[in-house]
Amino acid sequence: MSEKRDWAQLERWDRNYYLHSTQAAAEHVFTAVDSMEGNYFTLSDGTRLLDFQSQLISDSMGHRHPAIHGELKRAMERYGHVLFGLANEYRARAAKLIVEDVLGPNSWAGRVRVFASGTDAVECAVNMARLYTRRTVILTQAHSFHGMVMGSTMMRGYRNNLTPPGDLNAVQDVPGFPPHGYIPIPPPEPEDYQANGPLPSIVATEQILRALGPENVAGVITEPMLGGGGTFPHKDYMPALVGLARKYGILWIDDEVITGFGRLGEWFGYQHWPGIAPDILAGGKGANSCALPVGVVVASKPISEHFERARWWSGSTWDGHPLVCATIVGNLEYMLANNMIQQVRQKSAYLRERLDTLKPKHPSIGRISGRGLFQVIDLVNREGKPIIPEDRFSAFTGDLSEHPNVIVYKETGKRGVFLGGFTPNTLKLGPPFTVSQDDIDLAVDALDAALDVVDAKYHGRGKPN
Ligand SMILES: Cc1ncc(COP(=O)(O)O)c(C=O)c1O
Structure with missing residues (x-):
């Protein structure tokens, strides 16, 4: 009507x-x-x-979608907001669905946390990488996008936050850009790049890593397919990049906010390259089809257990919000049941x-x-x-x-x-x-x-x- x-x-x-x-x-x-x-x-x-x-x-x-909105309506009959120190039905169900049903009990994945945006998830992933490794530097791809607050803005791989009033040809970055602690690496070569030996982007990334000293680098953040940038990488890129992370003992943060939960024809984009698995994955959007603001972080088993054994002062008002988690449950249960x-x-x-x-x-x-x-x-x-x-x-x-x-x-x-x-x-x-x-x-x-x-x-x- x-x-x-x-x-x-x-x-x-x-x-x-x-x-x-x-x-x-x-x-x-x-x-x-x-x-x-x-x-x-x-x-x-x-x-x-x-x-x-x-x-x-x-x-x-x-x-x-009726499956998502239906679950949300049912949840609204019982829940408003629940603080992160208390559990709720939907938080437990969403966590089980992501770790056990989507990623599988024998996979790399340990635990998940639910947030109010993909940006929050990326920020949390970077904090975790820094806390876990006790190092600062994050390598980040040119042409990438990771979110809208200061940390993720500093990570994005293109310039210009503001085209200022009165001059549509001027470029203004947020003061502090290029940023301390976030080091740009080249973008991936596109899918149809004619490779003749190692990819130039990987050679350059290794040089940057060695110049910085791997002992200063917490991790490298990549998108499996650049979402804002719109590049599907050459087939050698992701395995080689993850190979560098493993060789130099830095973490791989896989930003799947745009690619995750089925968009690329796998539950997650990294699954297009057999044999690689992230240390920390950031997701969002497709987790609940954006019925409500959403972000998720999935940490590997060893990283999850490190934080779980510690006292980690990191709660946000929105962590594990029952209504957000209900939309994740509605979305994922439907996707699984209907082989989406x-x-x-x-x-x-x-x-x-x-x-x-x-x-x-x-x-x-x-x-x-x-x-x-x-x-x-x-x-x-x-x-x-x-x-x-x-x-x-x-x-x-x-x-x-x-x-x-x-x-x-x-x-x-x-x-x-x-x-x-x-x-x-x-x-x-x-x-x-x-x-x-x-x-x-x-x-x-x-x-x-x-x-x-x-x-x-x-x-x-x-x-x-
Ligand atoms: C790859 C990637 N990371 C992070 C974000 C930020 O997510 P959000 O807009 O939910 O904060 C986006 C948003 O488009 C994204 O595409």
Whole structure:
């Protein structure tokens, strides 16, 4: 049942009082969501959009999934907030589901803690690595993203926190950047990189590690597939990087906030490389499909036991919140019972097949890569180079409407599909796991038409619609 809302009033309040991100007030486009259902959402003007990026590659089971919301409603009959010193039913069930049912009782995983965001999970993982090793330095990949508070902001692998008022070409980092204690390492080579011996990124990472002295390095944090950056790494990268961590006795922190809980067609991205396992894993988003704010940390058995034997003063008001844990329970029980990982694989095969048919038609498509329901398309100019030259080092300055991802966002939007990207030349396709074949067809057809516009602009082919 739709109620009438005064969207003009709501727009005034939002414009006047909300502290917005990414757009300056003068360029702000007010786009409001009125309601969400399944794989679709409806805007305040009545436009219905297929959510082909699951909001922030986050709402894995679509919007308001009955299994998740049903469990949440049941939990709300009994629980509000419970402090971390007391247990609650859903905390115990969520922990058992993650450690025993998803990762397996004989796996590397020891214990889990539940938080209010992926950022919290990353921060906790880094604190644990530092406390456990009693060392400071964290190596972190260029082009990576790890969250929004100071520590994780310092870890992210691209620049510019603020394009300041009055100068859309200026770059302002948070003072203190480049940061003490967080050392950048090169990004991974992409999947189609023609390797001729050891990967240059790994050679450089080893040099950095040796120059710092491994005895000063607590760990290295990586994304198994760069989420914001949209790079699926070359097949040799992750095993070689983890090999370095093992060789030099530093911890491997696996940031799976965007890739975890099925997104890449495995429960976790690292499982694409047999024989490697993290020391500490940070997760979030897909743990409960973002029905409520969520983050999780999973620590290996030895690290878990180290902290469990200690007195670790580390509670947050939100640790193990029963309602958040109830949404994890609802999500994971449904995913396990309905073999969602298999479904992701099948749907991703169809999506990839359809995307591959676009490649010969569109000269702007340079590379298609990814796994599961996280496929990325890199767009190129006539020379086969990134259209926006800074590419993944972009500081998001100047006229963003020239960015191919923005063009695609606008064009697919006209055709009922929400799809774009973050890095200027890279499109991210990350639909909910509940996406249907018809939904995939709708999205790929919309993308096909949007790429005609990019081809026309950057390859001089055809006419923009
Ligand atoms: C890889 C990665 N780490 C950490 C975060 C931060 O998570 P949150 O936004 O839940 O704080 C994100 C968010 O997109 C992410 O993609």
